[in-house]
Amino acid sequence: MSTSLRCGRVAALLLAGSVIAAACGTDAEESEAATTTTPAPAQAAAPEQSVPTEAPSSTGEDGTPGGSAPPGGSAPADPAAPPADPAPDEAAEPVAPAGPVGSMAARYLRPSGSERVLVQVLAQDGAGPRTAAPERVRQVLAQLSGKSVAVAAAGVGVGGGARSWTSEELRSLADESAPAQTAEQAVLTLLYLRGGFAENERAVGVAVRGDVAAVFAERVDEAAGMLGNPSAVEDAVTMHEVGHLLGLVDLVLDTGRQDPEHPGHSPNRGSVMYYAVESTLLGSVLSGGPPRDFDQADLDDLARIRNG
Numbered sequence: 001m002s003t004s005l006r007c008g009r010v011a012a013l014l015l016a017g018s019v020i021a022a023a024c025g026t027d028a029e030e031s032e033a034a035t036t037t038t039p040a041p042a043q044a045a046a047p048e049q050s051v052p053t054e055a056p057s058s059t060g061e062d063g064t065p066g067g068s069a070p071p072g073g074s075a076p077a078d079p080a081a082p083p084a085d086p087a088p089d090e091a092a093e094p095v096a097p098a099g100p101v102g103s104m105a106a107r108y109l110r111p112s113g114s115e116r117v118l119v120q121v122l123a124q125d126g127a128g129p130r131t132a133a134p135e136r137v138r139q140v141l142a143q144l145s146g147k148s149v150a151v152a153a154a155g156v157g158v159g160g161g162a163r164s165w166t167s168e169e170l171r172s173l174a175d176e177s178a179p180a181q182t183a184e185q186a187v188l189t190l191l192y193l194r195g196g197f198a199e200n201e202r203a204v205g206v207a208v209r210g211d212v213a214a215v216f217a218e219r220v221d222e223a224a225g226m227l228g229n230p231s232a233v234e235d236a237v238t239m240h241e242v243g244h245l246l247g248l249v250d251l252v253l254d255t256g257r258q259d260p261e262h263p264g265h266s267p268n269r270g271s272v273m274y275y276a277v278e279s280t281l282l283g284s285v286l287s288g289g290p291p292r293d294f295d296q297a298d299l300d301d302l303a304r305i306r307n308g
C-alpha cells in the first residue's frame with residue numbers, strides 16, 4: 001500500500017494507511033522530468049512523502065494501519081541551500097533535490113536524465129545487505145536505462161542500533177552520507193537498517209523520497225519467518241522499493257492498472273510490485289515466497305517512462 005501520486009488519490013491513500021504519498025499539486029512526472037537536467041536551484045520539492053510500504057495489516061488494509069505517513073513531511077532539503085556534500089565529480093553541477101517517490105524515475109531511466117547512476121548503500125552493522133541485492137539492482141537498472149550504473153557500499157556505515165525510524169530521519173541519513181545529485185550522476189540511496197519504520201510497523205521496506213529507500217533487517221526476518229528464507233525477502237523487498245523509485249506502479253504514469261486496494265502496487269501476485277512483498281505478513285499472503293522480478297506490465301511501464 002503505498003503509493004500514489006495523483007492528488008485526488010492522496011487522501012484516499014493516506015486513509016488507506018498507505019504510504020506513499022504524493023505530491024499534490026505536482027504532476028510528478030512532468031515536473032520531475034523538467035527538473036531532470038536542470039541545474040537550477042530547484043523549486044522546492046514537493047512535500048515529501050514517504051511511501052512506506054506497507055503491510056497488509058490485519059486491521060488495516062483499508063483502514064489506517066498503524067501508521068500512515070503524514071502527508072507533507074517536511075521538505076527534504078532547504079531548496080535554497082545546496083546539499084552539503086561537495087559533489088564528487090570535478091565539475092559536477094548540482095541539480096534539484098529529489099521530490100516525492102517517483103520523482104527521480106526519469107532521471108534514473110531516461111537518456112537525458114543523467115549520464116550514469118550510482119546506487120549508494122548505507123548500512124548499520126548487522127543490518128545487511130546480506131545478499132547481493134544491491135548488485136542485482138545495479139544490473140537491472142543498467143539494463144533498463146542503458147546507463148553505466150555503479151554500486152558504492154564500502155566504508156559508509158551508519159551508527160547506532162535498532163530503532164524506530166521516521167521518514168524524516170531516513171531522508172536525513174541519506175543527505176548526510178550519500179553524494180549529492182548532479183546533472184551527470186543520479187544517486188539512488190538504499191539504507192539497510194536495524195529496527196523498523198515508525199510510521200508503519202509492518203513495513204519491511206519503505207521508499208521515503210524519490211531517491212531514498214530503506215530495508216529493515218528485523219522486519220526482513222519477521223517476514224521470512226514463515227518462509228524461512230530471509231535472503232529471498234531482502235532481495236525482493238529491495239527490488240520492490242527500487243520499483244517505487246522508478247515510478248511503479250502509476251506513480252509516474254497513469255495506466256489505471258495499480259491495485260485499487262493498495263495504490264502504488266501491482267495487482268499481480270507474480271510481480272515484485274505486489275503490495276505484500278514489503279509487508280511482514282508476506283509469508284501468510286505469498287506462501288510460495290516473494291516474487292523477485294518486475295512482470296511484463298511493470299517492464300512496459302518502465303520502458304514508457306524511459307522513452308518519455
Ligand SMILES: [Zn+2]
Nearest residue numbers: 001002053278
Ligand atoms: Zn510498496
